[in-house]
Amino acid sequence: MTRSNAVVQSHRHGIRLGARVLISVLVLLGIVLLIGFSVVRRDAASLLQSGSLLELxxxxxxxxxxxxxxxxxxxxxxxxxxxEGWMQSFPxxxxxxxxxxxxxxTHRHFLVYLDGIHQSEENHPPRVQGFLNCLESEIANDALLVKGIEAYTITNVGLRAASYSRWFWQWLFSLQEHHPNGFVRFLCSFCVxxxxxxxxxxxxxxxxxPVMNYELALKIARRLEQLHFHPSRASRVILVGYSGGAEMAIGTASIxxxxxxxxxxxxxxCGVFSGNAALESIKDVAMVVGSKDPVAAFGRLAYPGRLSLLPLTNWNRWQRSHSLHRYQIEGMSHNGSSGPFSEAFRQKVVAEICLELERSLVSSLPD
Amino acid sequence: MIQQLSERLVSMGQVLLALDTGVGLLIAVGFSMSASHLFSLLANRLTPRQIFLHMVMDALVLSLALLLCLISHCLMLALLEGVPLQPITFGNRMAVALWPGLFYVLVAAPYVSDLIAVALLASIHLNMMVLVNAMYGIPLLHAFVICLPGYVVALLLVGALFSQRWRSSYDTLAKEVALQIQR
Structure with a gap:
């Protein structure tokens, strides 16, 4: 074993130890909470007093x-x-x-789809898959839709095979899929x-x-490399981000x-994003939004940098020098039967995406 | 309501006076603050040894910033209220107000960090006011004015140190990305 390998191994060992200690602390904290809860149950009568309740x-x-x-x-x-390169794949x-x-x-336009926070593995849920099939059939022949990128892990593998927390996620997924109690299944999906x-x-x-976005951008670039992408032939890369995937798309775009x-x-x-990322070099950003989407509306509050009340924020400064294209779909919500992947709105969302692709292509052509 | 709040603050001041932990707490708070920005050191691609040294140095600089804050309070007390200058005694008794800073390491958490930082810093400032009130019987509003300049100075120093660390880490990132693209 070379010296550098030994150093990397030693680093890796140290980090693994750190991760185990942290997990142990979390487990201990959970036990303390459980004990606390049992004490609270014992003293339920005193808990009903408003003072105790407030304290709790x-x-x-x-x-x-x-x-x-x-x-x-x-x-x-x-x-x-x-x-730091302490894991197997160095960035x-x-x-x-x-x-x-x-x-x-032979493709010139590469559409990369980044899913929302419900994503737990490379395969998309059936409803999202249906939407992607629809999008794939509508885009031009020289465009390629890249699916199955896990936007919330930095390595090429999903949560199921993540280096340090593999056992935890496998246990969680098995509970999510097989546990008879609906509440437990809900809890597991909530954890993901x-x-x-x-x-x-x-x-x-x-x-x-910046560091995380670099890692994700590199992961996307490597996926494009596998699909024979080459800068000399490709005309553009389009990141399509749904919900939290919008933040990942905007974050990685510049890198x-x-x-x-x-x-x-x-x-x-239906994007939920902060607008904090480096956007100066990005020319085209478009938003497809639903008129009845409470999550995207909440996103604006959770990320106040997008409010027009704060003119000096990154997002508002970008908007002053670029034009943001907004496509509103009446009656569309964030998910479920009135979400963008539903039968009712799927076609409309795809049509708006294709419209934006066409518009940006025309605007990029020399006069 | 205001009367109740005022009474609670006064009793909080008495509790803080009873704690009386001395300036040793300053160093612990400095280390906690320094640890909260550990990832900026990692982003700077430093070796474990360099990271350790930087953390110790940062902790000492941050403790110094907090000490300056206490000295400023002492000076303001002398100027505005005519309290004789006793920096060592004052510092020893006032340092306990910094106890929320022990949790500053939690500011390392993503997204909620600003909220945690503001809550902890506000609570430190409140503790300072309450202690000045408890020690010298100065009204809370006056105590607020006395504690403000030192607090602002400390915040500026802490902010300057952290922003410098992060700025250099972004430069490292930009440099590495540029190098990799050129190859």
Missing amino acids: LAWSGGVLVVVLALVGVYSVMVDFVFW DATGLFVDNEHKQS QANNVIKVGISSDRRYG LQKLCCSPVQVITV
């Missing part, structure tokens, strides 16, 4: 903030471990697309979504966003543009 609420709130923060820190830690973009010089794809929400939070965080040496444009569908 304050403590629970405090513990929740601490747990959320610890889980967030763990999530960031995994990203930075990857950034190195050297030699990207070089092998494709002689086997270039919470993990993805944290990733959206990391991407939008001005401190951690992906540098990695691919091709223009990148973003189309968000």
Whole structure:
């Protein structure tokens, strides 16, 4: 074993140990909470007094903030471990697309779909798959739709095979699929979504966003490389992000543009995004929104940087120098039977995406 | 309501006075603050040894910033209220107000970090006011004015240190991406 390998192994061992300690702390915290809960149950009578109830609420709130923060820190830690090259795949973009010089794809436009926070594996749920099939049939012949990119993991594998937390996710997915109790299944699916929400939070965080967005951009670029993408032939890359995938799309756009040496444009569908990412070099951003979408509306509050009341924010400064194209679909909600993947709205969303693709293509042509 | 709130603040001041942990807490708060920005050191591609040294240095600089804050309070007290200058005694008794800073490490969490930071810093400021009130019997509004300049100075110093760390990490990232694209 070479010395550098030994150093990497030692780093990896250290990080694994750290991760185990953190998980143990979280488990201990859970046990303490459980004990707390049993004590609370025993003293249920005194709990009914408003003073005790307020105190309990304050403590629970405090513990929740601490747990959320610890889980967030763990999530960031995994990203930075990857950034440091302490995991198997080092984030190195050297030699990207070089092998494709002689086997270039016939496609010129590459649409990359980034799913919402419900995504737990590469395969999309049937309803999303139906929407993607519809989109695939409507786009031009020289455009290729790239599906199955996990937007919330940084390695090429899904949560099921993530390096440090594989056992946890496998256990969670098995509960989600096989547990007879509906509440347990709901709880498991909630955990997956919470993990993805944290990733959206990391991407939008001005401190951690650049590193995570670089890693995701590199993952997308590597996928494009597998599809014989080459900058000399490709005309553009279009990132289509649904819900939280919109944040990932906007976050990665600028870096992906540098990695691919091709223009990148973003189309968000019911997007929840911060607008904190570096957008100066991105020319086209379009939003497909539903008139009855409460989640996207909440996103504007959760990310106040997009409110017009704050003119100096990154997003508002970008809007002053570029035109944002907004396509509103009447009656469309965020998900379910009136969401963008439903039978009722699928065609309309696809039509708006195709319209935007056409518009941006025409506007990019020289006069 | 206001009367009730005022009474609670006064009793909080008494509790803080009883705690009396001394300036040792300053260093612990400095380390907690320094640890909250550990990832910026990782993003700078430093070795574990360099990271450790930077963390210790940052902790000391942050403790110094907080110490300056306490000295400023002391000066303001002397200027506005005529309290004789006793920086060491004052610092020893006031340092306990910094206890919420022990949780500053949680600011490392993504997205909710600003909320946590603002809550902790506000709570430190409130503790300072309450302690000045408890120690010298100065009304809370006056205590607010006395504590404000030092607090602002400390915030500026802490902010400057952290923003410099993150800026250099972005530069590292940009440099590495540019190099990889050129190859």
